[in-house]
Amino acid sequence: MNGGADLGGMMGFGPVVENPKDAFFDAPWEARVLGIVVALGACGKWSIDMSRAARESLPPADYMSLPYYIIWLDAALNLMLERGMITQEEIDTATLQVPPVPVARTLAAADVEAVLGAGAPANRPEQGQPLFAVGDTVHTINNHPQAHTRMARYARDKRGTVTKVHGFHVFADSNAQGTGENPQWLYQVTFSTRTLWGDQGNDIDTVTLDLWESYLKDPAS
Amino acid sequence: MTSHDHSHLTETEARVRALESLLSEKGYIDSAAVDEIVQTYETKIGPQNGAHVVAKSWTDPAFREWLETDSTAAIHSLGYTSRQGEHIEAVFNSDATHHLVVCTLCSCYPWSVLGLPPSWYKSPPFRSKAVIDPRGVLEDFGISMPATTKIEVHDSTSEMRYLVIPQRPAGTQGWSSEDLAQLVTRNSMIGTGFARTPKVSS
Numbered sequence: 001m002n003g004g005a006d007l008g009g010m011m012g013f014g015p016v017v018e019n020p021k022d023a024f025f026d027a028p029w030e031a032r033v034l035g036i037v038v039a040l041g042a043c044g045k046w047s048i049d050m051s052r053a054a055r056e057s058l059p060p061a062d063y064m065s066l067p068y069y070i071i072w073l074d075a076a077l078n079l080m081l082e083r084g085m086i087t088q089e090e091i092d093t094a095t096l097q098v099p100p101v102p103v104a105r106t107l108a109a110a111d112v113e114a115v116l117g118a119g120a121p122a123n124r125p126e127q128g129q130p131l132f133a134v135g136d137t138v139h140t141i142n143n144h145p146q147a148h149t150r151m152a153r154y155a156r157d158k159r160g161t162v163t164k165v166h167g168f169h170v171f172a173d174s175n176a177q178g179t180g181e182n183p184q185w186l187y188q189v190t191f192s193t194r195t196l197w198g199d200q201g202n203d204i205d206t207v208t209l210d211l212w213e214s215y216l217k218d219p220a221s
Numbered sequence: 222m223t224s225h226d227h228s229h230l231t232e233t234e235a236r237v238r239a240l241e242s243l244l245s246e247k248g249y250i251d252s253a254a255v256d257e258i259v260q261t262y263e264t265k266i267g268p269q270n271g272a273h274v275v276a277k278s279w280t281d282p283a284f285r286e287w288l289e290t291d292s293t294a295a296i297h298s299l300g301y302t303s304r305q306g307e308h309i310e311a312v313f314n315s316d317a318t319h320h321l322v323v324c325t326l327c328s329c330y331p332w333s334v335l336g337l338p339p340s341w342y343k344s345p346p347f348r349s350k351a352v353i354d355p356r357g358v359l360e361d362f363g364i365s366m367p368a369t370t371k372i373e374v375h376d377s378t379s380e381m382r383y384l385v386i387p388q389r390p391a392g393t394q395g396w397s398s399e400d401l402a403q404l405v406t407r408n409s410m411i412g413t414g415f416a417r418t419p420k421v422s423s
Contacts, residue, residue, distance in 0.1 A: 036241055036250055112261065119305070169379060207375075207376060
């Protein structure tokens with residue numbers, strides 16, 4: 001969606017400023033939110049793509065101004081509300097009102113190391129041959145879906161070159177909507193900054209995006 | 222639980238604590254697991270992992286070649302297999318090309334080798350500017366890049382994660398991998414910095 005999260009190329013935010021303390025967390029509650037959200041993932045009620053979709057669905061003004069871990073928390077609460085895991089009254093009062101819904105698992109402390117260590121690979125057994133090869137010119141689709149997409153706005157309807165075939169990966173767009181993993185070929189596509197930004201680009205610098213086959217067209221066809 | 226139990230806390234701190242209690246009561250999370258996750262990312266999984274990868278690539282030509290041809294397998298071989306590092310692409314800085322990693326759409330970051338992202342990496346200034354004005358971003362970090370050096374920005378739009386292998390600093394011939402790792406900063410592995418140059422002893 002063309003939401004507050006799709007920030008590439010926006011202006012007016014000012015310079016990048018490092019936190020001199022350089023800590024992982026600016027406040028103790030941020031660490032708790034990180035741990036809560038990661039632990040909730042083990043309940044098996046949503047995928048990482050659904051998490052991202054929930055975060056980017058916050059109103060743009062909120063998304064751009066809230067602390068990052070509040071975005072995480074609010075999105076997780078929205079996911080739980082949608083699934084009936086929690087009620088708005090429970091959130092408002094922080095007291096238990098309705099029985100919990102069954103979940104796949106509750107992550108135990110003893111299992112944290114193994115679960116984090118295993119990760120969650122996004123590649124799937126390859127099916128068919130990739131449509132494009134390294135060196136091919138491709139043209140990105142001009143599509144503005146209401147739902148989740150990883151086809152960043154600034155690189156839509158642009159011509160680039162395939163610089164890598166990454167493999168056969170779960171398609172974020174459909175996985176975020178719960179309509180299936182729909183795995184497909186994933187490519188690294190390199191764009192000239194001249195192509196992306198015109199007079200504000202140049203002929204030497206480039207930007208790569210990792211794009212699924214559904215996002216790409218053969219410019220000759 | 223009511224907020225007056227925690228009157229010394231900020232409103233947000235109190236809200237998060239209350240919600241954590243509620244979610245525990247519901248059986249969706251175990252606070253001991255939350256403790257363990259936080260501790261893991263505060264003490265075990267951090268930029269020291271990536272520094273190990275970089276230093277090994279500087280000292281072990283066979284490993285460097287593996288990293289160039291199959292970064293994921295090479296990095297996993299060192300035991301760095303954890304989440305947000307399932308698929309990794311190492312990119313190599315040189316005098317000709319400087320790599321910079323961003324996630325314009327959220328905050329994708331190679332957790333397995335760098336730990337949690339710093340707050341600037343997740344912030345709108347960095348995410349908006351890195352793709353349209355990468356040289357300006359580098360200037361924000363005090364780096365002026367020659368016009369002849371190509372900047373290659375990697376926008377992490379899929380589950381592929383990017384790790385920058387900075388150039389080995391001059392004056393480190395014969396250094397051990399362990400000593401070299403001490404020169405590798407987190408920012409040098411994102412592309413907003415360089416590996417430290419050793420102090421010259423007189």
